[in-house]
Amino acid sequence: MSKSVTLDGQIIHGVDRLGSWRINSVEGWDETPEAKSNSESRPLADGDYDSEVFYGSRLVTLNGRLSAKTPGDAFMARERLTALLGSPGRFQVDQFGLVRWGTARRGKIKPGQIKGRHLPFQMELRFIDPRKFGKARSFSTAVGSPVDVLQRGSFPATPIVTVTGSMPSGYDLSLNGRLVSITKSLASGSTHTIDMRTGILRQNGTVVAGGFSYSELLKVEPGMPQNFFASTASGSGTVRLDYYDTYI
CATH class of the missing domain: 2.60.120.860 (Jelly Rolls)
Incomplete structure (x- = not known):
């Protein structure tokens, strides 16, 4: 794969000993976070006073699936996912040889039901520092x-x-x-x-x-x-x- 994604040291897009991980959709990582500004109208004049723009926290949601080598590997992967981000950890995307990363905090991490060797999963990751x-x-x-x-x-x-x-x-x-x-x-x-x-x-x-x-x-x-x-x-x-x- 030309793209690799890791979360808290765990591959979630790529291949590891458990199988082949794939992220099918991701929102919030490539978008600009919501801007924060306290503009105030100029009395008896046009427009507003100028104010510096700051950014709010970043929320990243993703959906993916693991095609495990065995049903037992899928079971161990589910246990691994539920234990991620006990403390803030690195979310890193390596694409086209360019690495971008941020410090993620746990939102919702929901492994789905194992079907044969396949394990779907959903995640919500919070970045209180929106920078990458x-x-x-x-x-x-x-x-x-x-x-x-x-x-x-x-x-x-x-x-x-x-x-x-x-x-x-x-x-x-x-x-x-x-x-x-x-x-x-x-x-x-x-x-x-x-x-x-x-x-x-x-x-x-x-x-x-x-x-x-x-x-x-x-x-x-x-x-x-x-x-x-x-x-x-x-x-x-x-x-x-x-x-x-x-x-x-």
Whole structure:
């Protein structure tokens, strides 16, 4: 098959030791989730005030069937399906050599009645983060040296920034006209990580409160390379950005 789909490590479109899995229909994965915006009418003027568009959660429904090698394999597959997504897991589609994935939470997973070697199934999967992800990207540079970063998705990517070195007075990070200014000092042997989706700063894995003086969370836009720069008033260090090509 030219297409493979896995859920929580289990093949649901493709071939494994239990038999041949096939998804017959899927809705919600290739569509844009419902947009969220709070527009407000302009009084005594035409139109509405402009507002940024956000997206709601993604709901994916699918129907499929397993042609098992034996009736016993169909029985074991049904048990496997009912146990999926006890905790959030990866839903991944590999098609034409292009991988897209998201973090799924359990909705309804309903294996049907076994008929001979055949097991039909239905699933509802919830993605509270509606984004889809592709290739992993990583860019590193020394503080004070710019680096070009890029991603080939269709939606802004939010990197995890890892900073090491010795910078007693903190440091600044800038990308696409946005600035993050860290006032928390960084000592040699310590590591700062900043999640640009949540704005949480951690030092050696522990959350740091009040470590920012100014923050516009950084985003890597899809398309052309963009210049990232880190600077400090004293000391030196290295910075690494990790993220995925991001899609909606």
